[in-house]
Amino acid sequence: MTADYSSILEYVGRVITLSDQEKALFTSFLRYRKVRKRQYIVQQGAVCQHETFVVKGCFRAFYIDDHGKEYVVQFALENWWVADLRSFLTQTPADYYVEALENSEIIQIDFDSMEELYRQIPQFNTFFRILMQRAFIVLQQRIVSSYSKTAEERYLEFIKRYPQIEQRVPQYMIASYLGFTPEFLSRLRQQQTHRG
Amino acid sequence: MTADYSSILEYVGRVITLSDQEKALFTSFLRYRKVRKRQYIVQQGAVCQHETFVVKGCFRAFYIDDHGKEYVVQFALENWWVADLRSFLTQTPADYYVEALENSEIIQIDFDSMEELYRQIPQFNTFFRILMQRAFIVLQQRIVSSYSKTAEERYLEFIKRYPQIEQRVPQYMIASYLGFTPEFLSRLRQQQTHRG
DNA sequence: AGGTTTTCTTAACCTAGATCAAGCTGCTTT
């Protein structure tokens, strides 16, 4: 298998500057993997072993409650990261599943390598600090929007902001991500087409 | 005014180790301030100039929508940070207000000092990376819980997790934080007392 | 200490979105 790290190097390079030596060291910590549609890369109850960078394909992280209901926590497309972060950082059992929604190619780093990476190239602290700050801001907006907007407003916002996801994942997962039922989404879409 | 930085040094010291020299440099970037109850330290529409660490007192960050409705985004008690992070990082107008709910004492750092701090003591990248990771995890849990649990469940969870906040802030702000109305919270509390 | 403002409660009525159930469409798989 060809392990092509150019995408992640390009991505990292947009935030921090690495020497060729550092790039080589960095990629030595990484593992390139292909996973097939419907395959899980994290399972509820098992420790999340890796941070995952999506090179190609699509994933969702989701939670299943006591009644067996699914809640989509996050989608991840090309150039996004996905993991059960709490599980990964504390090395304790995961709350979420992470599932491939398409045949995908990913780059993974495990916990020990991550620690080593921070030690050997401290700049990665800056990189992940910035990444986390951005992710935090987006989540905060998501909460406010879930409380201040109607289901319809959130749906329209979503398809505007993430048109690619709209195209690639089943509607019922989008409904779940936005916090309502597939039936209700179906009704919203009905209305949309009968207007526009 | 006595600028006592021991609380923030202790707090930072739990995550990273600083030399006495670094501690001195760090505190040289900080500003100690007292603010009175009802005072705003960030205003919607104005650039958020500082990251704020709460030494003593209590704050809330909140959003006001087009209809004039308030949504509490975050509370901050002793040893918590508060800001409109997006506004601070991008130095653009804030979405949220941050208001003192009690007479409070805070430690602030402005944008340029922050940049300088990261440059001169790179360890602070580690510090804020870890801080943000923790904050991210909490927010993700808050979203899942807002979709998977009833108002009552979220309320009980909240008072169990943050008993201090329950005591110190008006009920209607807690209702707002949890995503429902004060009237409904009142009903919940009624039921509670008529049971337990 | 009395008046004002803020917060909390109660009650009647209302609605966004849920639930349940059934049928439809279109992929896969053999």
Add this chain to the structure above:
DNA sequence: AAAGCAGCTTGATCTAGGTTAAGAAAACCT
């Protein structure tokens, strides 16, 4: 090409929580 499943739609009915309005109780001045 048939069968089977996964995803989407539609309709009837239901409910958690919202809204409006008014009064009660604290808290906060001066």
